[in-house]
Amino acid sequence: MAETIAFTKGHGTGNDFVIVPDDDGALELTVDQVAALCDRRFGIGADGILRVVRTARIGAGASMTDAEWFMDYRNADGSAAEMCGNGTRVFAKFLVDTGRATIDDAPLRIGTRAGAKTLTRSDLGFEVDLGAFAVEGDVVVKAKGLDVARPGQGINVGNPHVVVALSSHAELEALDLTVQPQLQPDPADGANVEFVVPADPLVRGGVGTIRMRVFERGVGETLSCGTGVAAAALAVRHWAGPAAPDRWSVEVPGGILGVRIVGEADGDHVLLSGPAALVYSGEVTLA
Template structure:
């Protein structure tokens, strides 16, 4: 039996999403159906899906509901797999709620995710999300990627979802990466990880603000134009490598645009734009 769904399409610095409103939690989409929606040739196309559902309507949202978050971001990767968080996605999610009159951004907006409740506010760059505390993992992960002459050490960073950040020596080396192939991690994290490749700007810091350039391979998706939590992880890794004199404010350039990162009181915050580009209906088998 087929079903017709309303949807919207949105993006944050080119990281794009199919948005499905399901306030009462009535939908039970399979991984294959989500993958079909996200298919760029036969579906709507997107790096992932955002299901807009009330926290009280689904078991995963119970703790978020208790914590005062009316809405839960059920984020799925393009292959249908569930993910803990999405830094670009949550800004698009907040934009969708505000534009549809389902929530207000006049003050902090609390949104439930699998990585806990996150707060979103308006900012000079568009929207800012408090990603919470981060963890710098012990030990190196060896990263092999097509286009790198030798394996490189990667720094594990957890910002609610797992990342491995790799420093490269030059813009040319970053541009030469072939991320149509999955990089290999040794040891492989149990739940996988997003992998960020970064090049520091020269100079690294200007006016008290650090600057880097990044490309990313997202688990369950492939290379994307941007990854919000990956941008935060990359800035945190470079700040860690730079030492105690490193700044708390960063600008990160990705293929889809520019995002801001700042660290305050043990939390990392991500800021950037969020756009809704079209709305429609789609019929799923």
């Protein structure tokens, strides 16, 4: 017998998700079911699925005992991903708006496959502490629309990214991201690929500014990628050297997101801020 489930559609700067409440962990979505829900012609349509489940129901371990809720994020092709920066804000918006959690009196902790993340309110909507990050090795990137392969900078913010600097907005707009960029060496688990153009001047009023497009693994080009925005800012900051600012404004096709780098006891953390919206709710019968 086909199963009917409730859902809510939400997005963060155009990066959109099907939110599936499953508080007690009774639902097991198959790869094919996730892909069908995310299909933009035959399903609801989204870049991914956010399953809302109590952390205690999934055996996440002691590291996430202070996070009541776990964000089970799946890409549009059904594959599981470690993290989703925009997804955390949309997830928090859903928890707060449905009365499952509060955020005004104390920060909200949510579980992810990349560990527990802390969210607070911000001027842009919500801000998530993505935690520590790592600047990794160089990768050669071939992309349709670029005349030659370009060097890319590996950045890990709980999930893997490769950031490529372009010389102009014209180069950025000429990219054809309907075709997946090729990476050499090719990471075993793949990577999201960000293409960035720094502003001129790069820094205004102590804030760095860049523009970005992204190809997300398991999805394709999206209007926004939260962890990709953080990775792009971190890469440009790395290239700019010691005088680079710790605050960044990143323009993506879906809007503007903010990035901050702050010192913590365990090293520097990167924080991402931006809006989150819930669009509509309904029911759908699983394929």
